[in-house]
Amino acid sequence: MKIRNLDTFYWVSTLGSFRAAAIHLNISQPAISARIHMLEQDLGAWVFLRDVRNAELTPEGRKLLPYAERSMALEQQIIDAFSSTTRIVQTIRLGAAETIVTSWLPEFLAYVGKTMPGIAFELSVDTTNNLRNALLLREVDLAFLMGPVAESSIANNPICGYEMVLSTTPDIASQHTHWSAPDIAANRILTFSQETRPTKEIRSRLVAVSDVPLDMTTSTSVGALIELACSGYGICALPRAIIQQALSSGKLVELNTDLQLQDLSFTASYVQSAVTSEMVRKITESLTTFLEPRLRDGIYFTGASQSAIERI
Incomplete structure (x- = not known):
């Protein structure tokens, strides 16, 4: 029996389909099917049910899976043991x-x-919503997202937070010396995509003080939102660290307002039982070492190891 075929079985069962395993292993779907067929011939048993939409394990497949997991874990341990010399x-x-x-x-x-x-x-x-789903479907090994992900199989390591601010061009900002929540709600708001937590928070808070429908432009592209804000298209609600260059150049100015937005907290989240989890854990540990001297205005630590959050 070839170890390669056992590895292929692991990925099909973990990712839930032959197609997903083919994409992950960067080989054709017929090649995946051929490897599984050879494995089944070696074992003398079917490991996946036929005529079903997803790759569902047979009783023999469920019996085989723990051995495949141990095999993958052993491969990872060997690579780790020779990390200083291996070319893998x-x-x-x-x-x-x-x-x-x-x-x-x-x-x-x-x-x-x-x-x-x-x-x-x-x-x-x-x-974040899509990244969370990708993590649960085992489509990513590690995700930096607005966490934590509330699933028992997921490890969540707090990494950093971002201060959210409201800003716009000097011309628009000069319309009021102090911006109330209704003043802000009367203008076009530029922020993250509709399904994100910060956008839902902004919408709920401004709807409560507005007599007219909110005018919100949302996007998954932070760069596009900054360009729109700098052109005078509206008031942007974004992390200070992301718009710092525009603030420093004077293209944008922070609004004088009592409306305080909730900060964004990010985690490094990964599946605890995955074969890559030990490598991913090492990567997240190195992240803390990397971030400490590099945090700047508007970004701060949220790691549990710190006695206090220190704004830079």
Whole structure:
């Protein structure tokens, strides 16, 4: 029996379909089917049910799965033991919210490349809701998102928080010396996509003080929102750290208001029982070391190891 076929069985059962396993292993779906067929011939038993939409295990498949998990774990231990000399490159499927991507993620990936050789990343950028679903479906190994993810199988490590502010162009800001919540609600609001927590919070708070329907422009592209705000299209509700350059240049100014938005808290979340979990845990540990000297205005630690949150 070939170990490769056992590994393929593990990924089909973990990801839930032959197609998902083919994408993950970067081979064709017929090749996946051929490997499973060879494995079943070696075992003399079917490991997946036929004529069902998803890859469902037979009783023999459920019996085999713990052995496949141990085999994958052993492979990972061997790679870890020879990490200083092996030429094997491990790919970690990383999902990240755009707030993280536009602040410190590029530097962190470069840092990992220098300090933890042998790791490559397959990066996907998405909303927290989609990243959470991808994590639960085992489509990503690690996610930097607005957590925690409330599932017993998921480990959540607090990493950092972002201060949310309301800002706009100097011309618009000069319309009021002090902006009340109704004043803000009367203007166009630019912020994250509809299904995100901060947008739901902003909407609920402004709807309560507005007599007219809210005019909200939402987007998954933080860069587009900043450009719109700088052009005078409306008031943006975004993390201070993300708009710091526009604030420093004077293109945007922070509103003088008593309306305080809830900060964004991010976690590094991953599946605890996955074969990549030990490698992912090491990556999250290195993240704390990386972030400490690099945090800037508007970003702060939320890690449980700190005695207090210190704003930079």
